[in-house]
Amino acid sequence: MAVNGPVAVCVDAGTTVIKAVVFDEEGRELAVARRETAVAHPRPDRAEQDMAAVWRAVAAAAAEAVRRVPEPVRLIAVTAQGDGAWLVDRAHRPVRRAVLWNDARAAGVVRRWRADGVLERAFRVNASLTNAGLPNAILRVLAEEEPDALDAAHAVLTCGSWLFLRLTGRLGIDASEASAPWLDLRTGAYGESLLAEYGLTEHRRLLPPLLSGDGLVAELTSEAAGELGVAAGTPVVLAPYDIVATALGTGATAAGHATCVLGTTLCTEILVDRAELGGEPSGLTLDFGVPGLLMRAFPTLAGTGVLDWTVALLGLRDHDELSDLAAGVPPGADGLRLLPYLSPAGERAPFLDPSASGLVAGLRFPHGRAHLARAVLEGLAHVIRDCLDAAPGRPTELRLCGGGTASALWCRLIADITGVPTATARDTEVGAKGALLFALTALGAHRDLPAAAGALVGPGRRFEPDQDLRALYEREHAEFLATRRLAAARWGEGPGDE
Incomplete structure (x- = not known):
């Protein structure tokens, strides 16, 4: 056809x-x-x-x-x-x-x-x-x-x-x-x-x-x-469903290419050339009909809904005001830490626990609204790093898409906390662009997906990790994981849990 x-x-x-x-x-x-x-x-x-x-x-x-x-x-x-x-x-x-x-x-x-x-x-x-x-x-x-x-x-x-x-x-x-x-x-x-x-x-x-x-x-x-x-x-x-389509829309079309969707779910994903059936069970592996290419995906239940919750809690107008507020606080939010597992369904990636719940730790009198705003953005960035660490290999770049890319601060924080350069997509509707690439390839208008992406996908902004912050964020990530381990020991003990 x-x-x-x-x-x-x-x-x-x-x-x-x-x-x-x-x-x-x-x-x-x-x-x-x-x-x-x-x-x-x-x-x-x-x-x-x-x-x-x-x-x-x-x-x-x-x-x-x-x-x-x-x-x-x-x-x-x-x-x-x-x-x-x-x-x-x-x-x-x-x-x-x-x-x-x-x-x-x-x-x-x-x-x-x-x-x-x-x-x-x-x-x-x-x-x-x-x-x-x-x-x-x-x-x-x-x-x-x-x-x-x-x-x-x-x-x-x-x-x-x-x-x-x-x-x-x-x-x-x-x-x-x-x-x-x-x-x-x-x-x-x-x-x-x-x-x-x-x-x-x-x-x-x-x-x-x-x-x-x-x-x-x-x-x-x-x-x-x-x-x-x-x-x-x-x-x-x-076309493949949205988490695959968005990756294609950023230009990720070959093994090793990595993407993170900053949307309702934070979905960190990397293309691989084969399925790994061993190791610790985690995430999803998706076949989308391209020989020799699979998607390893870690679609969390934490995402921009956490930003919505914070905006409402702090009485802010929107995500932009949240980002502006967070920008006034130094890296590490002066010790304030947030576990952003707010979904009633708990968390599903990179770990699975239907009882997972959020937690604010390190709170003291000097902390204010801006500290919480910063801790939320950093907490979500730590979730992305957690997913990258569970993924096979180490990408040289993480392509970002979704509504969250409107915040340059968040894009920069993700680079700083993961240690991987981040790059936004030029297009605003990346999922639709990925569907277009797949459709045109399926209909023979382009030789393959890399050729379609090369012709139709352009670069956006790029953010390099701040090397002066690497030691700080290494410590912060270790504390984030330690806090989660302590919290996980009590998950499932609340009323209504089995």
């Missing part, structure tokens, strides 16, 4: 914001449209979305972006939030609200699997450490709490595969979304032994067809075309 023309609309469906970006033949952003989406919390530990509402937001954003450009759109590409469980019936209708990646209802399941050795045995097959937001854990809970929903379901999808289904009518899932928790990385197929480990053999029918190659490209249906204002038959490409 060929693409005749330069204009592409690329959808990046995040958890709370849907973005549709129109690119020209040089990879420049011509138009960006956004729609917010709501996350329902029926209980504090639960996070769900209305699947039909997500589709409507995507259609509306894409239609608005398309209206802003004079040329006809000749390509659609989709990337989206990953994990979770998006259940559809045989008529491709939602069975219930989607259970999201940051839902914690399966925390008890994960604890049981860890105690029984299931997590470690599964890691030796798929090089991914199951957390409460992955579909295997969610299905295990739904089998116990909502068996009627699973009986009514025909397939368990992710956000991206749900949108691909709505756009094209094709049911399936790509390798990046299937890798954790379903794929045996030795064969590239669904691992039957994994299903047995998860106690889900009887629900094998819910796993959708694996899509690869030409299967990731399909034509836009007449119904979807009417909603988007794009011609029916336009090629639609299902």
Whole structure:
């Protein structure tokens, strides 16, 4: 299926914001449209979305972006939030609200699997450490709490595969979304032994067809075309899910390239040429259909939500004011330290503990609002270093993307604390750019991903580590880890924990 023309609309469906970006033949952003989406919390530990509402937001954003450009759109590409469980019936209708990646209802399941050795045995097959937001854990809970929903379901999808289904009518899932928790990385197929480990053999029918190659490209249906204002038959490409797409969008396309997404989740990731099934189980390993290339990803549950919490707590306007406040405090925040594990689901990378919680340490009378602001930014930077230390190899550069890159201070702190130079992306919508690179390569417009990145991705700002601060931040990181070890001894002892 060929693409005749330069204009592409690329959808990046995040958890709370849907973005549709129109690119020209040089990879420049011509138009960006956004729609917010709501996350329902029926209980504090639960996070769900209305699947039909997500589709409507995507259609509306894409239609608005398309209206802003004079040329006809000749390509659609989709990337989206990953994990979770998006259940559809045989008529491709939602069975219930989607259970999201940051839902914690399966925390008890994960604890049981860890105690029984299931997590470690599964890691030796798929090089991914199951957390409460992955579909295997969610299905295990739904089998116990909502068996009627699973009986009514025909397939368990992710956000991206749900949108691909709505756009094209094709049911399936790509390798990046299937890798954790379903794929045996030795064969590239669904691992039957994994299903047995998860106690889900009887629900094998819910796993959708694996899509690869030409299967990731399909034509836009007449119904979807009417909603988007794009011609029916336009090629639609299902790109890898967002953490892979964002890495591609920064230009990371070869083994050793590293990226960190400063978004709702801090996702530190590095491209590798083979799966490591040994060692300490940690993070995710994602196959995204490129021979000889896999993604080792450490998607934390700590991220810009911690900044949102701090902004609200301190009565600030926004992240910019938080960064300005933090800039007035010296490195190390005068001994104030923050463990930023604020998610109700605990933490999932580089360590897994559904009971993990935040902690402020070293607090004294002289500390004020600015110290807390600084400690938050530094604490999140220590989390990124923790992930880099768990990753294979040592990158020579860490490419940063996401909303957090608006803070030059935070980008510089990450370089100082990790000891790795950081570089921001030139593009503002990096996930959409990554979807574009993948789509154009899949359709033959570029020889491969490195060629596409070389033609369409440009550099942004670069930050070198301050060598005068290395000794300080080495001590600070050791203290950060020591504080976490002490806190971890008490995690899980609070009310409501098992």
